[in-house]
Amino acid sequence: MRLFMATLSTETNTFSPMPTGLSGFEDFYLRHGTATQDPPNLMTEALHLWRAKAEALGWEVVESLAAIAEPAGLTVAGTYDRLKAEILGDLTAAGGADIILLQLHGAMVAEHVEDCEGDLLQALRGLYPDAIIGVALDLHCHLTERMRAASDLMICFKEYPHDDATPRAEELFDMSLRLSRKDIQPVMRIYDCKMLGLFLTKQGEMQNVVQEMNALEREPGILSVSLSHGFPWADVADVGARVLVITDADPELASRVAEQFGRSFVARRDAVTTDYPSIETVLAELTPQGAAPVVLADMGDNSGAGAPGDATFLLRAMLEHGFDNFASGLFWDPIAVRLCQDAGEGAQLQLRIGGKLGRESGQPLDIEAKVMAIRSGLGQHLGPGLEPLGTMVWLKLAGDVDLVINDLRTQVYHPEAFEQLGIDLARKSVVAVKSTFHFYAPFARIASKVIQIGSPGGSCPDFGRFTYTRGGQDCWPQVLEALE
Known part of the structure; x- marks a missing residue:
């Protein structure tokens, strides 16, 4: 069994005047297959865990790029193309993989590609259609149908601040292992809450939201529940909070639970958001x-x-x-x-x-x-x-x-x-x-x-200060009707 793994992470504020070039990755964190030789950080914790678990099972591990840039504006086209090409090239040089696990951010936007994660996943799927593709995401991601269609498993952090990267990475690995053994048949469905906001999970009603996700995962047939908070400073079509549910061979259950949980979250919009003083x-x-x-x-x-x-x-x-x-x-x-x-x-x-x-x-x-x-x-x-x-x-x-x-x-x-x-x-x-x-x-x-x-x-x-043209204009609090 061969595991291929990589990290590509930046969060794009499309309103920022600062381009994200290659230097943004070089200055912050850029490793070419050697990240697990360094101490872990938030976006490489997963690589360390995946390597340890895979090697304990006797698998071959192919470690590719780990590229992390501090959030800024649009990623320069040539920079994204170069990083994407390195990941695809490493996978091809390895002769493919049985399982591909990626730690991505989920809100990377390039000058020429609005959904970088979906684009990368689609390219990987095109190269090796039979591989199991699993993705761990920051909860400030844009959950897109392109990402869902090109992957077998997606899991978001549940906590903000993010102190659960390792448990989520472990969850993704274990589900990928079960899928490789044909013990499960995961089905993923997304519900769009049409909300822009910042949701701190360490206090108030958001603690209950996280507890409810954990409780749902103990229900029969439900493998995973994620709430993507979305990255609100992005003028993209898929901006905003979304619910992702993975079930075992039950698309109707996935759709129903995603919608029910999403509607419950929307109904608590005032309880989970805060007005910040000037x-x-x-x-x-x-x-x-x-x-x-x-x-x-x-x-x-x-x-x-x-x-x-x-x-x-x-x-x-x-x-x-x-x-x-x-x-x-x-x-x-x-x-x-x-x-x-x-x-x-x-x-x-x-x-x-x-x-x-x-x-x-x-x-x-x-x-x-x-x-x-x-x-x-x-x-x-x-x-x-x-x-x-x-x-x-x-x-x-x-x-x-x-x-x-x-x-x-x-x-x-x-x-x-x-x-x-x-x-x-x-x-x-x-x-x-x-x-x-x-x-x-x-x-x-x-x-x-x-x-x-x-x-x-x-x-x-205050998201009213920003002008949305691609998707955010249809979200609360821009328009109350988005929730009706």
């Missing part, structure tokens, strides 16, 4: 208390959702409101990083920070700062794996304001993004992080309060 509302009411800091999430400038990561709206407002004891980051500013490297630690500099990528970045901010520390090669934890941070610079402004800038676009996941530089977050009244949800659990442990701000920017959670 910057002005939060700062006007903010009265930090206790020994622990208040943590603010700058949701509108989360590079993990394709925003530039250099917006100055929140930072400027905090300075204008007189806040003088806070830490803020990560600001993506390679130019400023280079200037700080040239000047060295201890230098006092005048710098122009952020505001470089366009109107969603705000205006540049002129500051005078001392270079406190410069570090390279550090990482921050997202689950068990470490995510790279690039070259980081700690800047000290007047009062006790600490800024962290870097040259690799990435959101903040963990307090260690600040603490490794020497910043003592416990001494801060406020810590402002450029992130949406992934920061939540690690920072909640050090915070007196966590406030997520509906700030302006490329990943603003």
Whole structure:
């Protein structure tokens, strides 16, 4: 038995002005068949698990590409074609495979291909029509009929933040094994909820939604239930939340359960979504208390959702409101990083920070700062794996304001993004992080309060700010009629 496996992952914000080129993968994570020789990260955990389980069964394992880029705008046509060709070429060179397992994101859009995952799966199916093809997906994927038709099994993460990548990978492998032994005949059906939103599964009604999916999977004939939250900052035909149900040789059951669960989810739309306050509302009411800091999430400038990561709206407002004891980051500013490297630690500099990528970045901010520390090669934890941070610079402004800038676009996941530089977050009244949800659990442990701000920017959670022409215009909350 031969297992072929690969990873291709980026999340495309079609409203972003930043193209996703080959350098986006090279800077973040690009391995040519060697990812399982590295420590696992979120999108390579599956490869490690699949290799271990396959080799324990005595299978041959062919490991192909592992390519991961921080979310940005449309993937350059030549870049997608090159990565796709490498995967197809590796499979052909191996002489095909009995089972093909892929860890994909599910929301990759290229200049010339709207559904990259469906395109890749269709190409694999065309080369080896008898192979079992299984796909693990981030829950912020676009579930498309093209993807479903070209694969035998698809499973999405159930949790956001994503701390269940390994259980989902194990689930996919085990079902693929059962299918190879002809113990099951999986049938997949999708129900379109026609909803745009952000759904945090660690609190409130979304916890019940996840528990209900797990309960359904214990029902006779049901193999798997996934809720794709969709990636809402994408103007594509298949945007929005969808339910995927896999049954054992029962298409009617799959369709019925998908629709029933989908309608139940839609009916709870107000309970599973949140209205996020504006910057002005939060700062006007903010009265930090206790020994622990208040943590603010700058949701509108989360590079993990394709925003530039250099917006100055929140930072400027905090300075204008007189806040003088806070830490803020990560600001993506390679130019400023280079200037700080040239000047060295201890230098006092005048710098122009952020505001470089366009109107969603705000205006540049002129500051005078001392270079406190410069570090390279550090990482921050997202689950068990470490995510790279690039070259980081700690800047000290007047009062006790600490800024962290870097040259690799990435959101903040963990307090260690600040603490490794020497910043003592416990001494801060406020810590402002450029992130949406992934920061939540690690920072909640050090915070007196966590406030997520509906700030302006490329990943603003107010979807009414974006113009949809392909599919989102038919989804709630754009139109209430979409749910009737």
